[in-house]
Amino acid sequence: MHHFTYRGGELYAEDLPIRELVSSYGTPLYVYSQATFERHFTAFDSAFASIPHLTCYSVKACSNTHILRLLGKLGAGMDIVSGGELYRALRAGIAPSKIVYSGVGKTRTEIHQALEAGILMFNVESRGELERINEVAHQTGHTANVSLRINPDVDPQTHPYISTGLKENKFGLDLEQSYEAYMRALEMPAIVPMGIDCHIGSQLTSLSPFIEAVERVLAFRERLCKAGLCINYLDLGGGLGIPYDQEEPPHPEEFGSVLTKMLAGLDITLILEPGRVIAGNAGILVTKVQYTKKTASKEFVIVDAAMNDLIRPSLYQSHHNVAEVTPMGRPEHTVDIVGPICESGDFLARNRIMPAVEQRELLAIFSAGAYGFTMSSQYNSRPRAAEVLVSGQHANLIRRRETYEDLIGPEESLP
Template identity: 50%
Template sequence: MDHFLYRDGRLMAEDVDLAQIAQEVGTPCYVYSAATLTRHYQVFEDALAGMDHLICFAMKSLSNVAVLKLLGDLGAGMDVVSGGEYARARAAGVPGERIVFSGVGKTAEEMALALDGGVRQFNVESEPELRLLSEVAAGMGATAPITLRVNPDVDAQTHEKIATGRKTDKFGVPIDRARDIYALAASLPGIEVIGIDVHIGSQLTSLEPFEQAYLRVADLTHQLRAEGHTIKRLDLGGGLGIPYARDNNAPPLPADLGALIKRTVGDLGCEIEIEPGRLISGNAGVLLSKVLYLKEESDHRWLILDAAMNDLVRPAMYGAHHDIVPLVEPAAGSEMTPVDVVGPVCESGDTFAKARTLPPLKAGDVVAFRSAGAYAAVMASEYNSRPLVPEVLVSGDHHAVIRARPTIDDMLARDTIPEWL
């Protein structure tokens, strides 16, 4: 469910007309619904009711500090994968004891930052990382709580670029080596073993891969406890998919995932962490873009927008589908025609959709890309020297710019010309 609905023929974000935002802020721009973010977080809370748990929002999906504060105030923890994300979480008021530090390439500086500022745990992904974390923590006179991310060799049946749980993926350690690495962790100074971490991929549309992974984690929990390790927390990752397209099969609901967690690991007496990102933020955002031109040649038509692949890279990078809808609701029976929807970047890959059936649109009309709250603004760039896209948060009948659009002068000011040129 989201809060982007037509009302009296106008596409609204909660109680705000999106056309008003497009006019005030300009296009392209991202718009997020606070009510949708809140509802999606609460759905996960309800799914894990009765279990000791923490829901850690996967910040890599959407990292605007205002959004993080909204979720943090609801009680969410944060799953971070860089020092910058850690700093954003703290700037949003999220305490260190609710921040989980993940990622395969943590630096010594990032480890020290989190140890100094407070951290719930490090999800360690390799033996070299474990040794470095021990060295950093011991040098600071600190203790680093850790889980080890185990790779259960489960095919998540998702896109090649977002699968993370197979033996050929870069993430985690093979589950059959986990016991040896836990023994090493127990012997190292500055390290406290507290649990197990697993995450097998993103945009999963079936519960079967989750069940396979969780059952393997349950078996490992019994083995590690028998060898004297304290396993009191299970970080079960995220990855539950959302419906990006109307013709997709509906993914399982968070309630279904919650029931699976209770059935597979609920009897272990562990605190449960999950790290949803896309399912909280994906359908909570839209990208607004203005039509620049309708180009027609022979029997081919292109709708050229002012948004581009640098603003929303998912279609170019993943072949992702986003529903594209006009801000003015088409009249019943409007003629629908196929058109390629493209941006102005000088790349053939700057194509959002091919032969997409849309109602009549003309220069100056504004459209919305639905399901653009996750892996959208966070992946934007200044390719072709195009300023980053602003972000707007809506709550009821209020809205505010939560990231302003940089000017071209702002971009130029970051470059310097050396004296010898």
């Protein structure tokens, strides 16, 4: 569900017409709905209300500090994967005790920053990382809470680029390596092993991979308990999908019900790391038609948004619904919607059946709230888009559009 609806023949974000937002802020433009963020977080978090849990929003999905602050006020913790995301979370007022730190390549500086901040725990991805965290913590007089990320070799049945729980993926340790690492962690003076982490992938549309992974993790936890290490935190990551097109992913209530039953009677605090399911349908990307073009074999709609603004169609061949902001009722035909980037891979939709459009008309690209702006770039020296957060009849510019000066600012102070 989301709060982007048509009223009187035009698209609204909550109670504001999209065309008015474009008049004020231009295009390309990311528009987010506060009510949708609130609805999605509450629906997800409440699904686990009957068991001890912490919902740590995945910052990489949509990292604007205004969004993080909004979710923090609803009770969210944060799942981070870099020093920059730690900085964002702290600036947004998130309590360090509600931050978990994932990612395979944490540097010494990043580890030290997180220890100084006092985060809840590190999700450790390798033996080398475990040794480094212990070393940095010991040298700086800290104690590091850790969970080891288990790679359960479970097929998440998703795009290979967002699959993370198979043995060929770079993430985590297999079960035997994990057991040896936990035994090593017990010997380390600055390490407290307190959790198990398992994240198998993103945009999952079935609960069966989750169930298979949890069964393996719980059996592994029992093995640790028999060795004298009873783990009290279980981090199951995120990954629950959203409907971009015809997908029918499980509702958070169904997910919560299954996990609640599986964890019943266990002394476990569950940590979850939702990102896409919170942010995905809470945002759209608005773009303006620049030209239409017909060749012998194709019809193109050339818009002012591009792969640097929304890379998911080019990178993952992903589907995003595209619709007119003001439908004109013209006949439908098949087009490619492309941007101005100098790459054949610069497309937002291919072979898409939609009504004919003309220059200066506005299009809305839906389900762009997650991995939209956060994956954007300045490729072709294109300033990044503005971001606007709508609440009822109020629009708040939460990131201004970049300027040409922003493109070269970091270069100008150098000889």
